[in-house]
Amino acid sequence: MRHLKSSRSITPSVALLLGLIALLALLALGLLARTAEVTHQDLRIDEVAQRIRFPLATGVFVVLTDAASEIAGIAALMAGAVALIARRRRWDAVRLVAMAGAGWTIALGVKTVIARPRPPASLWAITPDASGSFPSGHDTTACVVILVALLAFSGTGRARMWATGAAVVFAAAVGASRVYLGDHYPTDVVGSWLAVAAGALLVWGAGELTPVRDAAGRLLRDRHLRAVVEAR
Numbered sequence: 001m002r003h004l005k006s007s008r009s010i011t012p013s014v015a016l017l018l019g020l021i022a023l024l025a026l027l028a029l030g031l032l033a034r035t036a037e038v039t040h041q042d043l044r045i046d047e048v049a050q051r052i053r054f055p056l057a058t059g060v061f062v063v064l065t066d067a068a069s070e071i072a073g074i075a076a077l078m079a080g081a082v083a084l085i086a087r088r089r090r091w092d093a094v095r096l097v098a099m100a101g102a103g104w105t106i107a108l109g110v111k112t113v114i115a116r117p118r119p120p121a122s123l124w125a126i127t128p129d130a131s132g133s134f135p136s137g138h139d140t141t142a143c144v145v146i147l148v149a150l151l152a153f154s155g156t157g158r159a160r161m162w163a164t165g166a167a168v169v170f171a172a173a174v175g176a177s178r179v180y181l182g183d184h185y186p187t188d189v190v191g192s193w194l195a196v197a198a199g200a201l202l203v204w205g206a207g208e209l210t211p212v213r214d215a216a217g218r219l220l221r222d223r224h225l226r227a228v229v230e231a232r
Contacts, residue, residue, distance in 0.1 A: 019201030042185035073141035080152035102199030123182030135191030
């Protein structure tokens with residue numbers, strides 16, 4: 001019963017409000033990132049990262065970047081969804097996919113709208129793709145892994161804590177790799193965290209609305225969800 005009550009510790013309205021705040025903060029940061037002042041400060045950090053590069057660290061950070069590719073992210077997401085379905089938590093599987101999808105979509109949309117140029121080519125340790133710089137696509141994917149850990153390991157006690165902690169460290173390391181390799185500015189990394197937070201909170205808040213939960217419980221025949229609804 002304690003677990004069922006804890007799932008409602010954040011009300012839908014609060015989650016939706018926080019999601020909206022995160023989205024507005026993302027857009028505001030994106031606009032600031034286009035200014036000469038912020039870009040100048042970002043550039044100074046990228047230049048410091050370039051000066052401290054050495055082969056071993058560069059190799060490690062390249063591997064981290066590759067580990068956060070879109071294909072790897074989709075594979076992790078599908079594994080998490082399958083694990084939840086196997087545990088008969090279909091609603092959590094649907095929400096996980098929706099939250100991740102919302103995070104990716106918001107990041108892609110903002111990347112297109114802001115259209116921030118990449119750091120100068122002279123700073124690149126590896127050649128980035130041709131998309132905009134803000135927010136970081138690789139770190140957005142890495143942050144999605146945090147969502148996978150939070151939901152796929154829900155109800156597992158210490159396993160969830162360790163999995164989520166490892167995912168947070170992974171996302172932070174990927175963000176550092178993008179700056180170290182000269183492919184992104186620090187604010188691009190912050191933007192990726194905001195994009196995923198906004199998507200996750202908005203989807204979570206909508207999914208916690210009573211009509212949505214009731215309909216999902218009937219359609220998905222999710223025993224866990226139905227137990228939560230009946231416990232209210």
